[in-house]
Amino acid sequence: MKAKINISELFSDVQASQGYVNVCAPMVRYSKVQFRTLVKNYNVDLTFTPMILADSFCQNANARSNEFSTTESDSPLIVQFASNNVNDFVDASKLVYPYADGVDLNCGCPQRWAMKDGYGCALLYKPEVVYELVKGIKNNLPTNFSISVKLRILDDLKRTVELCQQLEKSGINFLTVHGRTPSQKNSDSIDTNALKTVCESVKIPVIANGGIKTLEDADNLHNITNCRGVMAANGILVNPALFSGAKTTPMSCVKLWMDMKNRHQNKITFQCYHHHLVFMLDKVLTRQQKQVFNHLCTFKSVDEFITTNLMIPSDFNIHYNIDNFVTCDYADEITMKHSSKCRSCGRSICYCICTKYDYDLNNGSFFTSYVQNFDHLDYMDCNIFEETI
Known part of the structure; x- marks a missing residue:
């Protein structure tokens, strides 16, 4: 078990x-x-896992294997779950407790599939369910395990403030507030006045999110809202060194990504490796170079392209903090409690939901179709499902 x-x-x-x-x-x-x-390695203090469906995580060993992995140095780490059922949320949280520092409840995903199934933003209109989910964690897990909620602002700011204040009273450790409503798109401006009002209305830390492309954006959002944290999504995909002050992805970052792949190639899929580089190099490569790079399909071809076209000195000496992967030993008494069939549709092993997560089922061709227009996508709020599922 990791030290918390x-x-x-x-x-x-x-x-x-x-x-x-x-x-x-x-x-x-x-x-x-x-x-x-x-x-x-570039000044990020706190990270989250992708959103994981709690019921699938409990029911399906493949979902656990695909959706959660960690290393000895992967901390502080918050695991984000989507759930509308207290038993699923608590059981999934118990499974990751030995390997993470807290869990987060997603109340911010605005996608149709999530809203239809009662996840994400649907929970904003059922605050009594959110409170029960939070209390479930508080009552069943040690106090050294963080519980937080990520949400979007509502059209009625007063209701947003009331919800945040009630969540604070329920005992959460911090809030993440996205500065757009559930109906707004990623191209819409965030409501900094609403974020400022929320920050002033609660005593617990508030992480403000939305529209962060540079360190200057983060500083400005902090100065305007007096938030305790700033969360970057699209901006940090394009430039993982955003919080270090770099304007574009430095070559040291690209080299580090390549070195990490070489060290643990059996732990990373080609899609993951390549897709991140497509983002990282968006502001670095020319249009013609992108047309070639975005369609490469092997580790070797990607690495050869980078070494041939980018100025990465061969004597780059990068020291980074990555330890051995942790083997997650999940509690049998928790996983055995769950049916092998989906509670919603009855399909075997919850395949209907788990396929949304298994990016190995997708050959990645979607990416080249949308990479030139990804500013309209909100990866934190899972709009990418609209393009791929």
């Missing part, structure tokens, strides 16, 4: 030293352990 990091103390310590906590968002498909390790 007190998340509340993390906010206090970081605030004293640099003003606010730098946070990498939970992004569908992309917040895997390799990327979490990468960004922590």
Whole structure:
């Protein structure tokens, strides 16, 4: 079991030293352990896993294997779950308790499939369910395990404030608030006044999210809202060194990503490796180079392209913090309690839900179709499902 990091103390310590906590968002498909390790080498203080469906995680060994992996140095780490059932949420949290520092409840995903199944933003309109889910964690897991909620602002700011204040009373350690409503798109401006009002209305730390492309954006959002943390999603995909002040992805970051793949190639899929590089190099490569690079399909061809076209000195000496992968030993008494069939549709082993997560089932061709227009996508709020499922 990993030693727990007190998340509340993390906010206090970081605030004293640099003003606010730098946070990498939970992004569908992309917040895997390799990327979490990468960004922590560039001033990220706190990372999240991708959103994981709690019921699938409990029911299906493949979902656990595909959706959660960690290393000895992968901390502080928050595991984000989507759930509308207290038993699933508690059981899934118990499974990851030995390997993480806390769990987060997703109340911010606005996608149709999530809303239809009662996940994400659907929970904003059922606050009594959210409170029960939070209390389930508080009543069943040790106090050294953080519980937080990620949400979007509502059209009625008063209701948003009331919800946040009630969540604070329920005992959560911190909030993440996305500065757009469930109906707004990623191209819409965030409501900084609403974020400021929320920050002023509660005493627990608030992480503000939305529209962060540079360190200057993060500083401005902190100064306007007085938030305790700033979360980046799309911006940190394009530039994993965002919080270090780099304007574009430095070559040291690209080299580090390549070295991490070489060290643990059996732990990373080609899609994950290549897709991240497509993002990282978006502001680096020319249009013609992108047309070639985005269609490469092997590790070897990607590495050869980079070494041929980019100025990466062969004597680059990078020291990074990545330890051995942890073998997760999940409690049988928890997983055995769950049926092998989906509670919603009855299909075997919850295949209907788990296929949404298994990016190995997709050959990655979707990516080249949308890579030139990804500013309209919100990976934290799982809009990518609309393009791929």
